[in-house]
Amino acid sequence: MPEKTLLNSSDIERALVRVSHEILERNKGATDIVFVGIKTRGVPIAQRLAAIIRTMEQVDIPVGSLDITLYRDDVSSLSFKHVVQQTYVPFDITSKHLILVDDVFYTGRSIRAALDALIDLGRPETIQLAVLIDRGHRELPIRADFVGKNIPTARNEEIKVYLSEVDAVDKVTVMRTEGGKNELK
Amino acid sequence: MKNDSLLIKNARIIGPAAGIEETCDILITGGKISKTGKNISAAGVTVINASGLIASPGFIDLHCHLRQPGYENKETIATGARAAACGGYTTICCMPNTNPPLDSAAVVSHVRDIAAREASFITILPVGCITEGRAGKELTNMAELAATGCIGFSDDGSTVSNNRIMSLAMDNAAVLDLPIIDHCEDVDLSQGGHMNEGWVAVRLGLKGIPAAAEDTIVARDIALCERTGAKLHLTHISTAGSVQLVRDAKCRGLKVTCDVTPHHLTLTHERVMNSQDDPRSSLAYDTNARVNPPLRSPADVEALIRGITDGTIDVIATDHAPHTIEEKLCEFENAVSGIIGFETAFGVLMSLVHTGKISLNALLTCLTTGPASILKNGAGTLNPGARADLTLLDTGYEWTVDAKEFFSKGRNTPFDGCKLKGMVVATISGGFLAFRHNSLRID
Amino acid sequence: MSLSEPRPGTATRETLPNPSIDFWKHRHVLDLDDFSREETDLVFEIAEGMVEILDRDVKKVPTLRGKTIATMFFEPSTRTRASFELAAKYLGADTINLEAARSSVAKGESLIDSLRTLQALEVNAIIMRHPCSGAPYIAARNLDTSIINAGDGCHAHPSQGLLDIFTMRQQLGNLKGRKAVIVGDILHSRVARSNIWGTRHYGMKLVLCAPPTLMPHGLPDMLEKYSLNHVTLEHDLNTAIKNADIVMPLRLQKERQQSGLISSLREYTQGYQVNAARLAGAKPDVLVMHPGPMNEGAEISPEVAYGTRSLIEQQVTNGLAVRMALLYLIAGGKSR
Numbered sequence: 001m002p003e004k005t006l007l008n009s010s011d012i013e014r015a016l017v018r019v020s021h022e023i024l025e026r027n028k029g030a031t032d033i034v035f036v037g038i039k040t041r042g043v044p045i046a047q048r049l050a051a052i053i054r055t056m057e058q059v060d061i062p063v064g065s066l067d068i069t070l071y072r073d074d075v076s077s078l079s080f081k082h083v084v085q086q087t088y089v090p091f092d093i094t095s096k097h098l099i100l101v102d103d104v105f106y107t108g109r110s111i112r113a114a115l116d117a118l119i120d121l122g123r124p125e126t127i128q129l130a131v132l133i134d135r136g137h138r139e140l141p142i143r144a145d146f147v148g149k150n151i152p153t154a155r156n157e158e159i160k161v162y163l164s165e166v167d168a169v170d171k172v173t174v175m176r177t178e179g180g181k182n183e184l185k
Numbered sequence: 186m187k188n189d190s191l192l193i194k195n196a197r198i199i200g201p202a203a204g205i206e207e208t209c210d211i212l213i214t215g216g217k218i219s220k221t222g223k224n225i226s227a228a229g230v231t232v233i234n235a236s237g238l239i240a241s242p243g244f245i246d247l248h249c250h251l252r253q254p255g256y257e258n259k260e261t262i263a264t265g266a267r268a269a270a271c272g273g274y275t276t277i278c279c280m281p282n283t284n285p286p287l288d289s290a291a292v293v294s295h296v297r298d299i300a301a302r303e304a305s306f307i308t309i310l311p312v313g314c315i316t317e318g319r320a321g322k323e324l325t326n327m328a329e330l331a332a333t334g335c336i337g338f339s340d341d342g343s344t345v346s347n348n349r350i351m352s353l354a355m356d357n358a359a360v361l362d363l364p365i366i367d368h369c370e371d372v373d374l375s376q377g378g379h380m381n382e383g384w385v386a387v388r389l390g391l392k393g394i395p396a397a398a399e400d401t402i403v404a405r406d407i408a409l410c411e412r413t414g415a416k417l418h419l420t421h422i423s424t425a426g427s428v429q430l431v432r433d434a435k436c437r438g439l440k441v442t443c444d445v446t447p448h449h450l451t452l453t454h455e456r457v458m459n460s461q462d463d464p465r466s467s468l469a470y471d472t473n474a475r476v477n478p479p480l481r482s483p484a485d486v487e488a489l490i491r492g493i494t495d496g497t498i499d500v501i502a503t504d505h506a507p508h509t510i511e512e513k514l515c516e517f518e519n520a521v522s523g524i525i526g527f528e529t530a531f532g533v534l535m536s537l538v539h540t541g542k543i544s545l546n547a548l549l550t551c552l553t554t555g556p557a558s559i560l561k562n563g564a565g566t567l568n569p570g571a572r573a574d575l576t577l578l579d580t581g582y583e584w585t586v587d588a589k590e591f592f593s594k595g596r597n598t599p600f601d602g603c604k605l606k607g608m609v610v611a612t613i614s615g616g617f618l619a620f621r622h623n624s625l626r627i628d
Numbered sequence: 629m630s631l632s633e634p635r636p637g638t639a640t641r642e643t644l645p646n647p648s649i650d651f652w653k654h655r656h657v658l659d660l661d662d663f664s665r666e667e668t669d670l671v672f673e674i675a676e677g678m679v680e681i682l683d684r685d686v687k688k689v690p691t692l693r694g695k696t697i698a699t700m701f702f703e704p705s706t707r708t709r710a711s712f713e714l715a716a717k718y719l720g721a722d723t724i725n726l727e728a729a730r731s732s733v734a735k736g737e738s739l740i741d742s743l744r745t746l747q748a749l750e751v752n753a754i755i756m757r758h759p760c761s762g763a764p765y766i767a768a769r770n771l772d773t774s775i776i777n778a779g780d781g782c783h784a785h786p787s788q789g790l791l792d793i794f795t796m797r798q799q800l801g802n803l804k805g806r807k808a809v810i811v812g813d814i815l816h817s818r819v820a821r822s823n824i825w826g827t828r829h830y831g832m833k834l835v836l837c838a839p840p841t842l843m844p845h846g847l848p849d850m851l852e853k854y855s856l857n858h859v860t861l862e863h864d865l866n867t868a869i870k871n872a873d874i875v876m877p878l879r880l881q882k883e884r885q886q887s888g889l890i891s892s893l894r895e896y897t898q899g900y901q902v903n904a905a906r907l908a909g910a911k912p913d914v915l916v917m918h919p920g921p922m923n924e925g926a927e928i929s930p931e932v933a934y935g936t937r938s939l940i941e942q943q944v945t946n947g948l949a950v951r952m953a954l955l956y957l958i959a960g961g962k963s964r
Binding site for chain 3: 391393
Binding site for chain 1: 649673674676677678679680681684686688689690691953956
């Protein structure tokens with residue numbers, strides 16, 4: 001199956017606006033909220049959510065970026081090692097409502113790794129999870145609080161998220177791969 | 186074979202003295218060369234089919250280490266002699282750095298007795314110490330050592346550092362008309378050094394032994410040779426500087442001779458860094474390439490090869506130096522120096538002939554008539570009446586070095602695994618077959 | 629030290645969905661002579677990520693959990709060993725220390741025997757320091773385990789070279805055209821040698837300055853042999869230090885005077901000590917580094933060692949980060 005676009009730029013924007021509303025609703029406003037995006041594409045999504053909320057509530061919500069490479073549990077051979085990038089969370093997360101943000105929610109292992117990483121950074125009041133796409137096939141008992149779009153997929157399919165901050169275009173596509181997953185998602 | 190009579194048919198004789206190459210037969214009776222010529226026939230003698238082979242006088246090694254007495258775990262006179270025979274050697278001169286050293290008549294006699302009992306299939310000649318215990322302080326009883334059979338004097342392994350002692354030793358040796366065989370190493374310059382001083386040593390972080398450590402002693406020895414009129418033989422020279430000094434000395438008519446080892450003619454200091462097959466692989470620090478004097482630069486090797494072609498260098502000697510495996514299985518700077526040489530000498534040296542660097546004639550001269558003229562015992566010829574010491578050689582035979590198969594107890598060679606072309610097929614000493622390769626055709 | 633912002637241009641793989649490394653081929657880290665520019669950059673990139681961890685209260689990540697890192701130091705060293713040990717522990721690994729009793733066993737036996745013991749214990753990586761050049765190469769040839777060289781004789785000290793360059797980059801940014809001077813006992817220095825190899829990719833000039841008795845005879849030939857054109861040799865420190873961005877004195881060991889390589893400490897300091905007066909000839913914002921431990925009053929004056937231009941403390945922190953990066957690259961991932 002060739003790469004097929006499921007969401008375009010406006011679809012993504014609409015989904016993120018709705019998610020922002022849900023975040024504000026659940027947390028009864030923007031007080032004590034912080035965003036932490038999981039690298040790589042969780043970060044621009046978190047930034048967009050913060051920008052939307054700034055427009056709505058005139059509040060600046062801090063956005064940090066989290067590198068989970070050192071917390072992964074996938075078996076990787078020498079040649080597929082992942083580059084460690086910097087975690088940058090230059091604000092206190094203790095006692096905050098920390099919204100963890102990621103682009104695609106799949107097995108849940110990324111989120112588990114992110115939770116481990118966050119515990120080392122501080123003690124938030126709550127940790128909530130916002131994802132752009134939920135493609136199903138959870139391997140751990142983790143759920144998302146806020147979902148942009150549910151896209152049920154088969155195991156041998158791959159969801160790709162393109163964001164203009166990183167990829168020069170905004171879209172979400174699906175494509176068939178050989179042999180199923182080899183990525184932590 | 187108990188019989189000391191043989192007929193060798195159709196061997197190619199290269200007589201280094203005569204310079205003539207011809208195919209002919211050689212008849213040996215009673216341990217001596219009876220006659221050489223075409224179509225010899227003789228009854229009741231073993232016939233060796235030597236067509237395609239070269240017959241050379243048996244090789245003579247002026248410098249080797251048999252380790253007995255004292256270091257029998259590294260080698261014995263018997264195992265060393267067997268290895269020598271395999272390498273084509275019919276006469277070998279063993280160095281006196283044994284324990285006890287060959288600095289007294291008693292020990293020399295002891296070694297000769299063992300040789301007669303256990304290694305009589307080749308001729309073993311002892312070299313006596315210059316100083317007691319090789320300590321460089323007191324001269325040995327050189328006349329007595331000569332009378333007991335020593336063919337020369339050396340403190341090999343060490344240099345006599347004290348110039349005055351060396352000069353006195355040369356005075357004595359001159360009168361006995363025997364050579365002083367010097368290992369040239371200024372220990373103050375070489376102290377703490379592990380390999381040749383050069384870019385490889387810097388790369389490997391090892392301390393260098395400068396060429397000057399050898400050149401300074403060579404120059405000193407030549408000056409003392411001039412003063413005393415002694416026969417000076419400089420053993421295992423390794424530098425371009427040494428070659429030039431010897432060349433000049435010979436031009437001035439001084440009684441200076443010298444020898445070089447097969448490994449110094451074919452390996453450079455890069456061999457320490459590179460393992461045999463894969464120069465790209467990580468640094469080898471190959472202890473089998475640790476030797477004294479060290480493997481030197483390509484310029485030095487070229488100078489040594491030129492020294493052979495222009496006759497400056499008269500002799501090739503193996504400096505066969507066996508050690509135990511443990512002594513080489515360690516960090517480079519803790520490894521002992523030494524390379525075994527008997528069983529690889531001819532094959533390794535033939536690589537120089539095959540690549541056109543030296544002629545076969547020059548090679549055989551250095552292995553036979555060159556050393557013979559220093560020993561002055563009539564060896565090194567195939568003339569009728571001479572003792573039947575011959576080596577049969579197949580210059581085209583291709584083989585791979587496998588140190589585990591050596592007769593020597595030692596395994597310390599940087600040539601292990603090398604493909605060589607040229608091998609000794611038979612070694613005949615006093616008419617007896619001291620060694621035969623399984624390719625030797627006997628009727 | 630303060631948390632540094634992710635610097636623009638360093639995270640070159642932001643655009644990849646899953647930045648992964650397919651060119652890291654090293655099983656061992658023995659010297660920097662076989663490190664490509666890409667590989668050195670990779671170590672630095674990962675080290676930058678590690679720097680952030682060092683700033684946390686809880687300096688622990690689970691990356692090497694369940695792995696065992698062994699340190700095998702045949703030469704005494706508190707600083708380097710502690711640095712590697714902490715690096716391993718911060719990454720969640722278990723560590724064991726083997727100090728070979730050098731006096732008790734015969735030379736050579738200790739190395740081979742100790743290696744065999746470690747092989748049987750199946751540790752994931754061995755950090756090795758040895759007084760003999762080449763010892764880690766013997767280890768690498770005879771064991772399946774990965775070896776990280778923490779200094780072998782006078783030959784190499786790759787993690788030091790890496791942390792030195794990392795520190796220079798951190799302070800100066802792009803190293804192209806910059807000039808660093810290493811001054812002192814070049815003859816015996818494995819740090820100088822590793823820095824020769826490490827700096828060759830970065831377009832910087834490296835000047836090695838030493839009195840003639842402490843400069844290796846074969847060094848010019850070696851530089852030529854490997855086309856290490858960025859290195860020049862100099863005996864006069866004032867000439868060497870002109871317009872230098874970085875000055876790195878090397879420790880002068882007392883043994884050098886005993887063995888006659890220097891005539892006296894006074895003669896050495898007059899010609900080669902790095903002090904405030906000498907630094908006047910360098911660039912006004914010159915920075916001073918030192919591989920440690922320092923011999924204050926010998927190769928470096930105390931006021932320079934502890935002055936504002938000194939990067940020595942950063943070197944220690946960066947050393948930890950670089951070593952964490954190396955351990956991650958060597959021991960992270962599936963156990964073989």
